[in-house]
Amino acid sequence: MSAIAQDATTAASIVVDYEKCIVAKGCRICIDVCPTDILVLDESDGKIKMAYDECWYCLPCEHDCPTKAIRVEIPYLLR
Amino acid sequence: MQTRDIETDFLIIGGGTAGPLAAIRAKQKAPGTRILLLDKANVKRSGAIAEGMDSANNAVIPGFATPEQYVKEITIANDGIVNQATINAYAVRSFDMIRELDEWGVKFEKDGTGDYAVKKVHHLGAYVLPMPEGGSLKKVLFKQLRKFGIPIENRLTVTRLLTGPDGRAAGAVAIDSRSGDFVVIRARAVLLATGAAGRLGLPASGYLFGTYENPTNAGDGYSMAYHAGAELSGLECFQINPLIKDYNGPACAYVTGPFGGYTVNAKGERFIKSDYWSGQMMFEFWRELESGNGPVFLKLDHLAEETVRKIEDVLHITERPTRGRFHAGRHTDYRRDLVEMHISEIGLCGGHSASGIWVDEHARTTVPGLYAAGDVCNVAHNYMLGAMVYGELAAEDAVDYIADREQAQIDDAAVEAERQRLYAPLALDKGLSPTQVEYKLRRMVNDYLQPPKVTTKMEIGLKRFVEIRADIERLVARNPHELMRAAEVRAILDCAELAARASLYRTESRWGLYHYRTDYPRRDDKNWFAFVEVKKGANGEPEFFKRPVPEYIYPLNEKERQSYSDIRIEDDALAA
Numbered sequence: 001m002s003a004i005a006q007d008a009t010t011a012a013s014i015v016v017d018y019e020k021c022i023v024a025k026g027c028r029i030c031i032d033v034c035p036t037d038i039l040v041l042d043e044s045d046g047k048i049k050m051a052y053d054e055c056w057y058c059l060p061c062e063h064d065c066p067t068k069a070i071r072v073e074i075p076y077l078l079r
Numbered sequence: 080m081q082t083r084d085i086e087t088d089f090l091i092i093g094g095g096t097a098g099p100l101a102a103i104r105a106k107q108k109a110p111g112t113r114i115l116l117l118d119k120a121n122v123k124r125s126g127a128i129a130e131g132m133d134s135a136n137n138a139v140i141p142g143f144a145t146p147e148q149y150v151k152e153i154t155i156a157n158d159g160i161v162n163q164a165t166i167n168a169y170a171v172r173s174f175d176m177i178r179e180l181d182e183w184g185v186k187f188e189k190d191g192t193g194d195y196a197v198k199k200v201h202h203l204g205a206y207v208l209p210m211p212e213g214g215s216l217k218k219v220l221f222k223q224l225r226k227f228g229i230p231i232e233n234r235l236t237v238t239r240l241l242t243g244p245d246g247r248a249a250g251a252v253a254i255d256s257r258s259g260d261f262v263v264i265r266a267r268a269v270l271l272a273t274g275a276a277g278r279l280g281l282p283a284s285g286y287l288f289g290t291y292e293n294p295t296n297a298g299d300g301y302s303m304a305y306h307a308g309a310e311l312s313g314l315e316c317f318q319i320n321p322l323i324k325d326y327n328g329p330a331c332a333y334v335t336g337p338f339g340g341y342t343v344n345a346k347g348e349r350f351i352k353s354d355y356w357s358g359q360m361m362f363e364f365w366r367e368l369e370s371g372n373g374p375v376f377l378k379l380d381h382l383a384e385e386t387v388r389k390i391e392d393v394l395h396i397t398e399r400p401t402r403g404r405f406h407a408g409r410h411t412d413y414r415r416d417l418v419e420m421h422i423s424e425i426g427l428c429g430g431h432s433a434s435g436i437w438v439d440e441h442a443r444t445t446v447p448g449l450y451a452a453g454d455v456c457n458v459a460h461n462y463m464l465g466a467m468v469y470g471e472l473a474a475e476d477a478v479d480y481i482a483d484r485e486q487a488q489i490d491d492a493a494v495e496a497e498r499q500r501l502y503a504p505l506a507l508d509k510g511l512s513p514t515q516v517e518y519k520l521r522r523m524v525n526d527y528l529q530p531p532k533v534t535t536k537m538e539i540g541l542k543r544f545v546e547i548r549a550d551i552e553r554l555v556a557r558n559p560h561e562l563m564r565a566a567e568v569r570a571i572l573d574c575a576e577l578a579a580r581a582s583l584y585r586t587e588s589r590w591g592l593y594h595y596r597t598d599y600p601r602r603d604d605k606n607w608f609a610f611v612e613v614k615k616g617a618n619g620e621p622e623f624f625k626r627p628v629p630e631y632i633y634p635l636n637e638k639e640r641q642s643y644s645d646i647r648i649e650d651d652a653l654a655a
Contacts (some may be wrong), residue, residue: 005501022147024360028326032121032123032233033121033123033124034121034124035121035124035125035294035295036121036288036294036295037127037234037257037560047495048514051560053288054288054294055288056289056290056293056294056607057401058129058130058293058400058401059130059400059401060123060124060130060398061131063130063400064123064124071406072401072404074326074401074404074405074408075286075288075289077284077286077289078283078284078286078325078326078327078405079325079406079408079409
């Protein structure tokens with residue numbers, strides 16, 4: 001996966017607390033459960049990121065995260 | 080990128096609501112059957128019930144309702160255009176389905192005696208069974224899939240069905256949206272359980288994925304069934320729902336109604352007698368929205384603190400659990416504020432209205448060996464429980480069908496043609512992004528197809544769709560994810576074109592707002608008391624025709640027939 005769309009001008013609706021995230025231990029639950037498949041592991045810095053602005057603000061990523069590291073915000077256009 | 084070949088007996092496309100029930104039922108009835116449950120996302124959290132469900136909207140429970148009452152109510156709510164046999168097939172199994180789910184651990188609301196706490200929301204009867212703890216629904220289903228050892232493949236987007244030389248189902252072709260692998264699946268029977276066409280209209284927010292339906296349900300199943308030669312029904316009977324403005328989730332009168340919540344205009348007055356989602360109700364909702372009394376709101380500010388808290392404990396936790404965050408962002412508190420409502424973008428959905436693949440009471444489509452269940456089939460107002468029952472019906476019939484049939488020969492040329500079509504966007508380095516084409520297409524759907532429908536506008540819309548079809552050749556994808564989106568754009572375009580043509584074909588108005596044509600404003604039972612059907616003609620063009628409404632099992636009297644036309648509260652103050 002090469003396209004990491006997340007940048008300073010796109011307000012990602014999925015916010016990851018990297019202090020709590022245990023992706024380094026091999027956890028991929030949020031990536032697995034996202035219906036629209038928009039979460040990716042950025043190999044360059046080892047962080048989970050929202051790669052596509054295609055969030056249904058539905059919450060499986062947040063609810064299934066074992067360390068409660070994810071917070072989903074309402075996408076900016078809907079707020 | 081590789082090609083993978085899979086062989087199975089019963090291929091189930093879609094692991095949301097109908098799919099899991101079909102898989103389990105097939106395994107129960109014929110344990111030797113090879114089953115494959117496919118999903119575009121992950122079965123653990125896919126489809127319309129990814130975050131559960133807040134209520135069962137069509138529970139037919141002895142002591143509260145009979146199948147006869149229910150079938151009659153849906154017949155009336157859908158302006159008579161139903162195949163009662165299909166609705167009855169659901170109704171007679173509704174209670175068994177609820178009890179099965181209950182045994183598995185799905186929580187339904189019960190009263191102090193342990194009886195199901197059924198509520199009245201529909202215009203005539205009582206069929207709403209609240210699920211205040213319905214958030215865990217998917218987990219319960221997944222546990223059963225594990226228990227029955229159902230093989231699952233996630234992240235496969237099916238783009239075409241395969242048929243044998245005699246036209247019967249032979250399998251499907253899919254793309255793995257992670258690896259980009261091309262997957263060819265041979266199967267002796269196939270079930271389409273791919274959900275609604277939920278990415279048809281563009282939400283008023285302009286956010287492509289801010290849809291009412293789970294946006295993974297892009298209409299793939301409608302497009303696939305059409306290209307496989309199946310008959311589609313009622314594509315002019317759009318799905319349009321009353322929703323929280325901008326958030327675009329249910330407001331939700333089914334949950335709040337039994338607690339005393341209701342829909343009002345800007346004066347704080349009621350204007351509809353029933354909040355049940357029918358075309359007639361949506362027509363009155365739209366009229367009020369556009370009138371001097373608009374917009375429309377959900378009113379809860381008169382309720383006691385403990386009641387409001389109970390409502391929040393359901394609505395902010397289940398089905399669309401971010402709505403509390405949305406309200407907080409807008410500083411809306413049910414205790415003192417009305418909730419602004421709006422109407423949704425259009426979609427195609429059997430579960431909420433009646434647009435879908437034509438099926439009989441065994442979930443059989445018109446293509447032998449191809450079944451459809453859930454929102455993608457045309458069983459009117461079938462909702463979640465109906466999807467589950469139709470999954471079971473499909474499985475029961477399919478395992479018998481499979482028993483004396485060999486795998487049909489698949490057409491290698493068709494597989495190769497689909498491979499070329501699917502992967503073309505990867506070969507281009509300059510062109511149009513799927514997002515851009517989808518945005519334009521869905522904006523055009525709003526501009527030209529959103530009711531009230533006008534003949535000339537729909538004709539112009541069709542011209543725009545033809546132009547966008549030429550743009551499809553210029554789609555560019557940089558990775559398998561975008562390739563999936565490119566494939567979806569094609570399906571959305573098929574749905575848009577068929578919805579426009581079906582709407583032009585029916586030269587009358589029916590189903591309230593769902594098919595309100597200002598240049599044919601009246602209902603015309605003499606000429607149009609029939610289903611409008613479409614299938615792919617021999618020349619490759621869509622062929623439209625009427626299908627007569629089968630004789631009713633439960634005939635309606637004149638008073639019953641008119642009861643949903645009488646949904647507006649006629650009040651001098653309102654009329655003024």
